[in-house]
Amino acid sequence: MKTLILMAFMLFSVVTFAQTEGYKVGDVVKDFSLKNVNNKNVSLADYKDAKGYIVVFTCNTCPVAKAYQNRVAALNATYTVKGYPVIAINPNDAEAVPDESFEKMQALASEKKFNFPYLLDPDHVVTKQFGATRTPHVFILNKTDKGNVVEYIGAIDNDPEEANNTKVDYVKNAVNELSLGKKPVISSTKAVGCSIKWKKG
């Protein structure tokens, strides 16, 4: 009996681990419905004409995420017309960090005139599905017959401080390649970011 319990426990641990691992390049994404700063819910399916999506996990307080705010807005301005809109999701828990509250998200979105949705993810459900680990963390999706497929996971570019002479625009390159019907040459990158502020307890 003890062994059985142990085995059940081990199996459970493996399952939980697999769940928190998140999407990999090539996986099909489950659609979600999250509340935007304008109080209306947003789903991937709402974008009937989209060819794909630039999903950005970002937040109010992280210095790295802040450094990228204008670049995220610029990505949306460039790529919405090409069929790849930006969808920003705040993965942080407002109880862990009060400045990550929905009201503060609304204030930031109106102050910075965000032209893209900025969504709240209560209880980190979508964050865990994606397997986002930090802000900013980007997932580029491509709409196909079998669903929205992850084609890129990682950083926006390799130049957070705008001081790198050998800057590579990972997200721009990947979306450009997708819009030409090609697979992104670089499909995953690493970056330093702020860890996600998980709900306590």
Next chain:
Amino acid sequence: MRIFFIICLSLITYSVNAQVKLLKLDDLDKRIANGKDTTYVINFWATWCSPCVAELPNFEKLRLANLKKPVKVLLVSLDFKSKLQKEVIPFVEKNKINAEVFLLNEPDQQQYIERIDKKWSGAIPATLFVNKNTRRFYEKEFTETELKNTLLNLK
């Protein structure tokens, strides 16, 4: 006169302590290679990273416990270079950090993350235990005991 001398000395020590040098990975590699039997405990952190800030005192305790051993604790900040004067140095002064503090002077994260450890996602805190023979990398937070045991078990 004696008091004056002590004050001067403490002022000098203080300003030396508050120094944060810029660090290239090439220089770090050279230092490790020339370190003979020294083990370097290199913590990657940033002033904006709350779990990093929370574990910094554990590194100070490790440093103090190993003063007479060939062990060096290096704190490598991944803060933006532009924050060196305004945030990193004041932080080091305010928290009276006595370990050697550096700010990583590498422009390309993609490159330096891979170079420090292939398995590193880039999340901090992260800590590298390294000497001439061994290299162990951990993407996690450390308690005081975990730091002590990891160092002891390093072969």
